[in-house]
Amino acid sequence: MVRQTRSDDWGFPRWRSYGDKQRGAARIRLCDREGCEEAGDRPAPKSPNSPDRWYFCEAHAAEYNKNWNYFEGLDAEAAAERERSESAGARGYRHSSHWQWGGAGDGSRSRDEMRALDALDLNSDADMTAIKTAYRRLAKEHHPDVRPGDEQAAKRFQQVQAAYDVLRKAEERRAAGDAA
Numbered sequence: 001m002v003r004q005t006r007s008d009d010w011g012f013p014r015w016r017s018y019g020d021k022q023r024g025a026a027r028i029r030l031c032d033r034e035g036c037e038e039a040g041d042r043p044a045p046k047s048p049n050s051p052d053r054w055y056f057c058e059a060h061a062a063e064y065n066k067n068w069n070y071f072e073g074l075d076a077e078a079a080a081e082r083e084r085s086e087s088a089g090a091r092g093y094r095h096s097s098h099w100q101w102g103g104a105g106d107g108s109r110s111r112d113e114m115r116a117l118d119a120l121d122l123n124s125d126a127d128m129t130a131i132k133t134a135y136r137r138l139a140k141e142h143h144p145d146v147r148p149g150d151e152q153a154a155k156r157f158q159q160v161q162a163a164y165d166v167l168r169k170a171e172e173r174r175a176a177g178d179a180a
Contacts, residue, residue, distance in 0.1 A: 031057040049073065113170050116163035128171050135164040 031040035038057030044064050046052040056064055071079040109117070109124065117126060120134040138160040140146065147153040 029055055031055065031060055033060040036060060112166050116166040119159050119163035131167050135160060
C-alpha cells in the first residue's frame, strides 16, 4: 500500500479539478418566437388564466405584452382579487417611489417634469433642444394672437408655457448642481 504524503492542492494554480468533471456547455433556452436566436429569459403567459408560459427575448416580450389585457375573462371581483395579490409583491416599488424610482422614465426626472413633457407631447428622454423646439412649435400654433377669441387655444397656450417653465427651471437647477 502506497501512502501519499503530499497533496496536489498546493498553491496556485490549483492542480486538481474544481468539482464537476463534466463541464459541458450551459444550455440556454431560446426565444419562443419563430426564427429568433436570442435567449428566451422573459416569461409571458400563454393565455389569461393559464400557468403555461412563453419565454421570449426582451424585444419580443415587449411586443407580446404591448396590448395584453391581464384581466380579460374575469369578473370585477376576480379582477380586483388578482390585482390585489399581484400588487402585494410590488410594495417595495411603491415604497421607493419617493426616490423617483417608481415612476415613468429613468428616474432622473420628477413627476412634474414628466407631466410637462406629456403636455409638450415629448418622450421621457427628450433633451433641452427637443423641448425648446416643441415649445416654440406649440406656442406658435396656440398663441392667442394667432387664434383670437379661441378659449381652448388660450388654455393650451398657457399649459404649454407652464410646462416649458417647469422644464427650463429643472434644467437650470441641474446645470447649477453640475457646476457646483
